[in-house]
Amino acid sequence: xxxxxxxxxxxxxxxxxxxxxxxxxxxxxxxxxxxxxxxxxxxxxxxxxxxxxxxxxxxxxxxxxxxxxxxxxxxxxxxxxxxxxxxxxxxxxxxxxxxxxxxx
DNA sequence: AGGGTGACCCGCT
DNA sequence: CAGCGGGCCACCC
Numbered sequence: 001x002x003x004x005x006x007x008x009x010x011x012x013x014x015x016x017x018x019x020x021x022x023x024x025x026x027x028x029x030x031x032x033x034x035x036x037x038x039x040x041x042x043x044x045x046x047x048x049x050x051x052x053x054x055x056x057x058x059x060x061x062x063x064x065x066x067x068x069x070x071x072x073x074x075x076x077x078x079x080x081x082x083x084x085x086x087x088x089x090x091x092x093x094x095x096x097x098x099x100x101x102x103x104x
Numbered sequence: 105a106g107g108g109t110g111a112c113c114c115g116c117t
Numbered sequence: 118c119a120g121c122g123g124g125c126c127a128c129c130c
Contacts, residue, residue: 004127023112027126038127040111045128058112065111073111 005042015055018080021097022059061089
């Protein structure tokens with residue numbers, strides 16, 4: 001496993017329950033603001049249950065992808081108390097994970 | 105070594 | 118507001 005992917009997983013693990021982070025946030029957090037696509041690739045490759053990749057969504061508020069299907073992803077988010085409508089988050093800012101120093 | 109791919113994002117039409 | 122295209126980075130053939 002590459003160091004990059006490792007950083008991605010570490011960051012995702014830090015997302016508390018009931019909160020979400022955008023792919024961009026993760027990229028920034030690990031120190032590679034422009035490696036957004038790479039982040040997606042790392043998560044795509046990942047299948048570990050230890051990593052709450054369902055809490056990572058698009059900046060646009062759309063669910064994004066998921067190994068078990070976007071459908072399941074939305075379901076889990078809703079079960080964690082996150083407001084989701086029509087497969088997307090109406091107001092991303094409410095549940096957005098905010099690691100202050102690293103947030104724009 | 106070179107080129108293609110993807111769980112993305114931004115800007116322009 | 119919706120659609121299209123280009124850019125971006127790490128990874129696999």
